[in-house]
Amino acid sequence: MTTAAPSKRVCVIGAGPSGIAASKALHERDFSFDCFERRSRAGGLWAVADGDIQASYPSLECNTSKRRTEFSDYPMPQAFPPYPHNTQMAAYFNAYIDHFGFRDHITFNTSVEHAARAAERGWEVQLSTGGTRQYDAVVVANGHHREPRWPSPPLPGEFSGRQMHAHDYVGPDGFEGRSVVVLGMGNSAMDIAVELSGVAGNVYLASRRGAHIVPKFALGRPIDSFNTALPLPWSVKRAFFSLIVRGTIGRPEDVGLPKPDHRLGEAHPTVSQRITERVRAGAVTPKPNIESFAGSRVRFTDGSEVVADAVVYCTGYNVSFPFLDADVFSAVDNRVDLFHQVFPPGVANLAFIGLVQPFGALMPIAEAQAQWVADQLAGDYRLPTIEVMRGQIRHERAVRERQFLASPRHTMEIDFYAYLRGLRAERRRGHKSSVTA
Known part of the structure; x- marks a missing residue:
């Protein structure tokens, strides 16, 4: 580890779970950094409502224990x-910020409008408040539940009723006695269908x-507690969980x-303890995909x-970085070509935290990524x-395509x-390189 305080100034974009993890890792290394959050409080989608910004629905619960x-x-x-x-x-995220003492590094009600490469490999960051600041590095932690994705092309016909994305759903008020179609089979679709069924x-799903x-529970325990860190083949884990x-x-x-x-x-698991109960009760009626609309x-x-x-519409989100120029970095069909989902090859001093969809919780992943980024910025780790990096990205993409359905x-x-094992191995490799270089 380096002993001198790092001299790089770092901009962190977002104060959701990933931005909090990044900020804490930088803070404990004595970096000079600023974290900008467009809302008035930290927590990302877990700070559900904040003025006119809606992050998620009020009944949202964690689907990992x-x-x-x-x-x-x-x-x-x-x-x-x-x-x-x-x-x-x-509340947990805000207590975390205060416990480790980096709240004064977070600027709320301020968004990053544009981050551009500046001279000598630095960054020029334009803020919504009108100011411009210079940084040596940028850490992107803006999440991937910001830009709703709608069916493309749009479904044929015209619908005379109300159409909304899950991103704008704020609860069952106003749906009393109504007939509602919920489109999707992910976690949001199940939560919303169950809530509306009351x-x-x-309610048609x-x-x-x-x-x-x-289910959230099996044999009286949270179901993710059965997932083991032992390096078992995925086929073995799949068979075990299928039985449970x-x-x-x-x-x-059935x-x-x-x-x-x-x-x-x-495919990414859909976690719901109640959807099968509501379907069995006749409160939610399953339907195939929507073909078209005609009035009501x-x-x-x-x-x-x-x-x-x-x-x-519970049809997911587009991954986007509106503050970055497309020639710096962009997602293509929601694919992000990053080394271990963090570093873009060929773009110095830019890193991404939390751009993963894990079979498990995000926060431990973001924490490990943040520590890795802090290593790299402090000079304790050297990228290959x-x-x-591009070869590793191709390899990971091929593995993903073999294991998961082809879908955004x-x-x-x-x-x-x-993933965590691979990250630890890469940090050890890069640490040895930085020490011997």
Whole structure:
């Protein structure tokens, strides 16, 4: 480790979980840094509502258990339930900031409008407040749930009712007695369909393909507690979890949900403890994909139709970095070509934190990435050559394409423990290189 305080000035974009992890890693190394957050408080999507900025729906709960989600050096309170509510998650992140003492490095109600390469490999950062600041490095932690993705091309026909994305869903008020179509089979779709089923007249859950539903609990324990750090083949883990899921919640098709066209583990898991109960109760009616609209009528691909008052699109998000020029870095069909999902080859002093979709919790991943970035900025770690980085990116993409369905949803999918093992190995390799160089 270096003993002198690092001289680089660093800009961190975003104060969600990933930006908090980055800020803490920089703070404990005595970096001079600023973290800019467009909202009035920290927490990202866990700080659900903030004025006119809506990050998520008010009933949102964590879908990974608290002991698998917490940062390694700051446990969540014992009083928190196994799967904390969004208000508890936001409180945890703010307590983390204050415990480690870096709140004065965060500037709220300020967004980064543009970050451009400056002379001598530095960065010129323009802020929404009108100022411009110079930095030696930029760490991007703006998350990947900012820009809603809609069906493309748009669904045929005209719908006379209300259409909204899950990003703008703020709860069941206003849906009382209504007929609602929820499009999607991910976590948001399940949460929203279950919540609306308590007040709406009819709830239809439409999807292009089936999904494996994973319960939050199995055998009285959070289901992610069964995931082991042992380097077992993914096929073994998949078989084990398939048995647990089958024994606790059954197969989706057993309750009328569409049969998945893939094996468990080939797509990001959909975690829900209640969706099968609501389908069995007749409160949520499964439907295939939407084919078209005609006034208030929604037609599905099996030829059936329903009259609906609203459609809620739970169709994911586009990964975007509007503050970066496309020739510096951009996502293509939600694919981000980064060395171990962090460093872009050939772009000096730029790093990304949290651009992963793990089979597990994000926070431990972001923490490990942040420590790695701090190593690199402090000179304790040396990146390999551009050719080596690009080769590793191609290898990881090939592995991902073999393991997961081809979909914009899975371009950042990782196996939690395998990724952390790879990161630790790369940090050891790069540390040896920096010491001997």
